[in-house]
Amino acid sequence: MKQYNPHELEPRWQKVWEETGQNKVEEDTSKPKKYVLEMFPYPSGDIHMGHVSNYTYGDVIARYSRMRGFNVLHPMGWDAFGLPAENAAIKHHSHPAKWTYANIETQKASFKRMGFSYDWDRTVVACDPEYYRWGQWIFLQFWKRGLVERRNSPVNWCPGCKTVLANEQVTEGRCWRCDSEVEKRDLTQWYFKITDYAQELLDDLDQLDGWPERVKQQQANWIGRSEGAEVDFTLAPLEGKDDAETKITVFTTRADTLFGCSFFVLAPEYAGLHDLVSGTEREQEVMEFAEAAKKVSAVERAQGDREKHGVFTGRYMINPINGEQVPVWVADYVVADYGTGAVMAVPCGDQRDFEFARKYDLPIIPIILGEDDPLYPQLKDEQGRVVTSVDWEAAYAAEGILVQSGKYTGMVGGKHSDGEAAIVADLEAAGTGRRKVEFRLRDWLISRQRYWGNPIPAIHCEHCGVVPVPEEDLPVMLPEDIDLSAGETLATHEEFAKCTCPVCGAPARRETDTMDTFTCSSWYYMRYTDPHNAAAPFDPAKANHWLPVDQYIGGIEHAILHLLYSRFFTKVLRDEGLLDFDEPFKNLLCQGMVLDSHGDVMSKSKGNVVSPEDMIAGYGADAVRTTMLFMGPPDKEKLWNEDGLAGIYKFLNRVWRQVCDLAGVADDETLFAGDEASVDEIHEVSKKVLRERHRVVGKVAEDFDRNNFNTAIAAIMELSNVTGEYLRKASLEQRCSSDHAKAFDADLAETLVKLLAPIAPHWAEELWHAALGHTDSVHSQAWPAFDPEMAKADEVEIAVQVNGKVKARIMVAADAAEDDVRAAGLAAVESAIAGKEIKKAIVVPGRLVNIVAK
RNA sequence: GGGAGCGUGGCGGAAUUGGCAGACGCAGGGGACUUAAAAUCCUCCGCCUCCGGGCUUGUGGGUUCGAGUCCCACCGCUCCUACCA
Numbered sequence: 001m002k003q004y005n006p007h008e009l010e011p012r013w014q015k016v017w018e019e020t021g022q023n024k025v026e027e028d029t030s031k032p033k034k035y036v037l038e039m040f041p042y043p044s045g046d047i048h049m050g051h052v053s054n055y056t057y058g059d060v061i062a063r064y065s066r067m068r069g070f071n072v073l074h075p076m077g078w079d080a081f082g083l084p085a086e087n088a089a090i091k092h093h094s095h096p097a098k099w100t101y102a103n104i105e106t107q108k109a110s111f112k113r114m115g116f117s118y119d120w121d122r123t124v125v126a127c128d129p130e131y132y133r134w135g136q137w138i139f140l141q142f143w144k145r146g147l148v149e150r151r152n153s154p155v156n157w158c159p160g161c162k163t164v165l166a167n168e169q170v171t172e173g174r175c176w177r178c179d180s181e182v183e184k185r186d187l188t189q190w191y192f193k194i195t196d197y198a199q200e201l202l203d204d205l206d207q208l209d210g211w212p213e214r215v216k217q218q219q220a221n222w223i224g225r226s227e228g229a230e231v232d233f234t235l236a237p238l239e240g241k242d243d244a245e246t247k248i249t250v251f252t253t254r255a256d257t258l259f260g261c262s263f264f265v266l267a268p269e270y271a272g273l274h275d276l277v278s279g280t281e282r283e284q285e286v287m288e289f290a291e292a293a294k295k296v297s298a299v300e301r302a303q304g305d306r307e308k309h310g311v312f313t314g315r316y317m318i319n320p321i322n323g324e325q326v327p328v329w330v331a332d333y334v335v336a337d338y339g340t341g342a343v344m345a346v347p348c349g350d351q352r353d354f355e356f357a358r359k360y361d362l363p364i365i366p367i368i369l370g371e372d373d374p375l376y377p378q379l380k381d382e383q384g385r386v387v388t389s390v391d392w393e394a395a396y397a398a399e400g401i402l403v404q405s406g407k408y409t410g411m412v413g414g415k416h417s418d419g420e421a422a423i424v425a426d427l428e429a430a431g432t433g434r435r436k437v438e439f440r441l442r443d444w445l446i447s448r449q450r451y452w453g454n455p456i457p458a459i460h461c462e463h464c465g466v467v468p469v470p471e472e473d474l475p476v477m478l479p480e481d482i483d484l485s486a487g488e489t490l491a492t493h494e495e496f497a498k499c500t501c502p503v504c505g506a507p508a509r510r511e512t513d514t515m516d517t518f519t520c521s522s523w524y525y526m527r528y529t530d531p532h533n534a535a536a537p538f539d540p541a542k543a544n545h546w547l548p549v550d551q552y553i554g555g556i557e558h559a560i561l562h563l564l565y566s567r568f569f570t571k572v573l574r575d576e577g578l579l580d581f582d583e584p585f586k587n588l589l590c591q592g593m594v595l596d597s598h599g600d601v602m603s604k605s606k607g608n609v610v611s612p613e614d615m616i617a618g619y620g621a622d623a624v625r626t627t628m629l630f631m632g633p634p635d636k637e638k639l640w641n642e643d644g645l646a647g648i649y650k651f652l653n654r655v656w657r658q659v660c661d662l663a664g665v666a667d668d669e670t671l672f673a674g675d676e677a678s679v680d681e682i683h684e685v686s687k688k689v690l691r692e693r694h695r696v697v698g699k700v701a702e703d704f705d706r707n708n709f710n711t712a713i714a715a716i717m718e719l720s721n722v723t724g725e726y727l728r729k730a731s732l733e734q735r736c737s738s739d740h741a742k743a744f745d746a747d748l749a750e751t752l753v754k755l756l757a758p759i760a761p762h763w764a765e766e767l768w769h770a771a772l773g774h775t776d777s778v779h780s781q782a783w784p785a786f787d788p789e790m791a792k793a794d795e796v797e798i799a800v801q802v803n804g805k806v807k808a809r810i811m812v813a814a815d816a817a818e819d820d821v822r823a824a825g826l827a828a829v830e831s832a833i834a835g836k837e838i839k840k841a842i843v844v845p846g847r848l849v850n851i852v853a854k
Numbered sequence: 855g856g857g858a859g860c861g862u863g864g865c866g867g868a869a870u871u872g873g874c875a876g877a878c879g880c881a882g883g884g885g886a887c888u889u890a891a892a893a894u895c896c897u898c899c900g901c902c903u904c905c906g907g908g909c910u911u912g913u914g915g916g917u918u919c920g921a922g923u924c925c926c927a928c929c930g931c932u933c934c935u936a937c938c939a
Contacts, residue, residue: 221857345939
C-alpha cells in the first residue's frame with residue numbers, strides 16, 4: 001500500500017462524508033444524547049489559528065462521543081450581524097449581506113477542509129430573516145413580561161462605531177470593538193431588565209460544576225452583590241431656600257461607621273443637584289464644576305489613581321445617627337448610577353474619602369481602630385472630646401473596635417459586624433434606614449444605531465405611544481435597498497420608517513434602532529435543535545431533548561458578555577414555559593489563545609499571522625489538528641511552532657506504515673524489517689504490546705473524558721513505540737505463523753486506527769478502508785474494548801527509599817504481599833541502613849518502600 | 855486598589871491529586887543505511903562531579919516517613935476588573 005498522502009485522501013473523504021450525510025442527526029431515544037457546541041464565529045473572512053484550535057477541540061469531543069455510543073448534536077452557524085460588514089460595505093460601495101455571505105462561504109469551505117463533523121443541515125445564520133424573525137418574537141415576549149424598558153439616562157456612546165454600547169462592552173473606558181474612547185450621552189434607549197435576574201444569575205453559578213472557577217468568579221464579580229443598608233440623611237435649612245427636611249438617601253455597607261461621617265458627597269450627575277444650589281451664591285461654581293466633571297472622558301475616569309476633585313455646595317445634611325450637620329460636596333469620585341448617586345463620606349474608614357478629606361482639609365474623625373492602635377487608650381481616656389484630626393497615612397478599612405461612637409463604642413465594627421447590625425437595627429426602628437442589597441450589574445442596553453442588526457419590532461405612534469409590532473407582522477425586514485456609503489441609515493430610510501399604528505391605524509414611525517448582536521448569540525444554540533421551524537423559534541420538546549449543551553467550547557473573552565446574556569435568556573424563556581432547565585451550558589471549556597512561537601499575539605500589523613490554509617496545504621488537516629491538540633492543555637496559551645507540525649506529520653506517517661505492516665498490506669517501501677528474533681523474545685514483546693494496547697485504550701478514553709488531548713496523543717505515541725519494537729523484532733513470517741498471531745496484529749492495527757480516528761479522521765478513514773479492508777466508516781465504530789486486568793504487568797519495579805531518598809530499585813511481583821515487599825526492600829538497602837535503628841518501613845503498593853532509619 | 859491564576863530541562867509540556875520529577879514530543883549530539891543528500895532506523899540527551907556520589911520543580915521557611923503537589927512569607931509573570939461606598 002502507498003505512503004501517506006493527505007492531499008489526495010483528505011478531499012476524497014470529505015466528499016464521501018458529505019454525500020453519505022454521516023454527521024446528520026435526529027432525536028433518537030435509543031441512545032443517550034450529547035450536545036457538543038463551539039461558539040459560532042463572526043464571518044470575518046479567512047479562518048485563523050484560534051478557529052482551528054477551538055473547533056478541533058469540539059470536533060474531537062463530538063467524534064469521540066459518537067464512538068462511545070452517544071447520539072451527538074454538533075452544529076455550526078454564523079454570528080452574522082455586526083459592524084465589520086457595514087464598514088466593508090461602505091468601503092466597497094456594496095451591501096453588508098454580500099460581504100457577510102461571501103465570508104460565510106469562505107469559512108465554511110475552510111471548516112470542511114479541516115474535516116469538522118458538523119451537521120450542515122442545521123446551520124443558523126443570524127442575519128437570515130428566518131432566524132432574526134424569532135429574535136424579534138423573543139423580544140416581544142420579553143416586552144410582555146415587563147423585561148423591556150425604554151428610558152433616558154447617561155449612556156456609553158462610541159464615536160467610532162456611532163452607536164451606544166452596553167456596560168459590558170466598555171473596558172477601561174474604551175469600546176470593545178474599535179477601542180475608541182467612549183463618551184457619556186443622555187439618550188433614550190432600549191433596555192433588557194437583566195437586573196431582575198441578578199440574584200438568580202449569581203445563585204445558579206453554584207449549579208455550574210463543569211465551568212472553570214475563574215469564569216464563575218468573573219461573573220460573580222460582574223454581578224457584584226453588596227449587602228448593606230440605606231440611610232436617610234435630612235437636608236438642613238438654608239436661608240432663602242424652602243427645601244429643608246428633604247431626604248437624601250445613601251447606600252452603605254458600613255453603617256457601623258456612621259459616627260465617622262464628616263461630609264456628604266453627590267455625584268456630578270446627581271439629579272437633584274441644581275435644586276440644592278439654585279439661587280444660592282454657590283450655584284454658578286457648583287454647576288460649572290459638575291458640567292466640567294461630566295465631560296471628563298471615560299478613559300480618564302478609568303484610571304485608578306486619578307486625583308479626586310470636588311467643590312462645596314454650601315448645604316448641610318443632618319446625620320440621622322447623631323443629629324450632626326455635615327457639609328455637602330459634589331465630587332467626581334462618586335459614581336452616578338450605583339446606589340443613589342450620593343454617599344456618606346467616612347474618611348477614617350474609606351481610602352477614597354480619606355484622600356478627598358486630606359486634599360480639601362475636611363475632618364477625619366477616628367471612630368474605628370485596630371486594638372493595638374496607640375490612639376485607642378488615648379481616645380478612651382478623653383471621653384467626650386471628639387478627635388477630628390489624626391496623622392494617619394491611610395484609612396483603616398479592616399474590622400476593628402468602634403470608638404467615639406456613642407452607645408456603640410466598644411462594639412466590633414466592619415462589614416457584617418455586630419456594630420453594623422446594631423446600628424442598622426436602630427435606624428430601622430427609627431425609620432431612618434433599612435437593609436438593602438445592591439448589585440453592580442446594570443440593565444442591558446440593547447439598542448444600537450446601526451443598520452446591520454436585528455430591527456427592534458416597535459412602532460412610535462403620536463397617540464398610542466411606543467407599541468409593539470404585532471407578532472403576525474414579523475419579521476420586521478431590513479430594507480435591502482440602502483446605500484450605507486452614501487450615509488443612509490435606517491432612520492433616514494423613509495420607506496422603512498413610515499408605517500401605521502397597529503393600535504389606532506394612524507400614520508406612525510417605525511423604530512429604527514437595531515438590537516445588540518449579543519441578542520442573536522444569546523439563543524442560537526436553542527435554534528440548532530429545531531433550525532427550520534417556521535412557526536416558532538423552536539419546538540420546546542426538541543429544545544428540551546437536546547439542551548442543555550453538554551460541552552460548550554469557546555474563548556475566555558466571552559466570560560462575561562455572551563455567557564451572562566445567554567444565561568439570562570435561558571432563565572427568561574424558562575419562565576415563559578419554553579424550556580425546562582435553568583442553565584444553558586453544563587460544561588464549559590475556555591480555550592487559550594494561539595500565539596506565535598515567541599508568545600506574541602498574531603496580528604496583521606506584526607506580520608506574524610500563521611495561515612491555517614498554508615498549514616493544511618503543507619501537511620494536511622489531520623496533521624494540523626493533531627499538532628494543535630498535542631501542544632498543551634486546551635485552556636492554556638499555545639505557542640504555534642511549525643517544527644512541531646513536521647514532527648506530528650512524521651508520527652502519522654510512522655503509524656500509517658505500522659498499520660499497513662500489521663494488516664499485511666505493506667509494500668517494500670513501508671515494510672518494517674523484522675529481525676527473526678527468538679521465540680522467547682517475541683513472546684516477551686508480544687506480551688508487552690498487548691499490555692500497552694489495553695492500558696493505552698483505557699488511558700486515552702480517560703484523557704478524552706477530561707479533555708486532556710495532549711496526554712491522549714502522548715499515550716498513543718507510547719503504543720506506537722512498542723508496536724515499532726514488536727515489528728522490528730518479529731519477522732513477517734513469524735507474525736503470520738498462526739491465525740492467532742494474525743488476529744493479534746489485526747486487533748493492534750484496528751486499535752491504533754480507532755484511537756486516532758477522532759483526532760485524525762481522514763487518516764483513520766483511509767486506513768480503515770484501504771489497509772484494513774472495511775466498507776463502513778471508522779467513525780461509526782464503537783470505541784475499542786479494553787480490559788484493565790490485561791493492562792497489568794506481572795512484575796513491577798518499585799523504588800526503595802531510605803529517609804525519603806531513593807537508594808535502590810527492585811522488581812517484585814505485582815500482587816506481592818506488603819510484608820514481602822517490605823522485606824525485599826530492607827534486603828536491597830542493607831548496606832545503607834547498616835548500624836542504624838529502623839524506626840519504620842512504609843510500603844506504598846506498586847510504588848515504593850520508604851525505610852525510616854536513624 | 856480589588857479579584858483569579860501561574861512559575862518544572864534549550865523549548866512545548868508530563869507527573870494516577872502527597873509516593874521513583876522530567877512521560878510524550880521538538881531542538882541538539884553520535885551512529886547505521888546511502889556515491890551523496892533527503893527520508894528512515896538505532897542511540898545519547900536536567901545540572902555538577904574528585905565518578906563515591908552530590909544538587910535540582912522561582913526564593914526562604916513550615917507540616918509530613920515522604921512535598922512540584924499542602925500551609926506561611928517573599929520575588930516574578932499573566933489575565934480579568936476598576937473610584938461600586
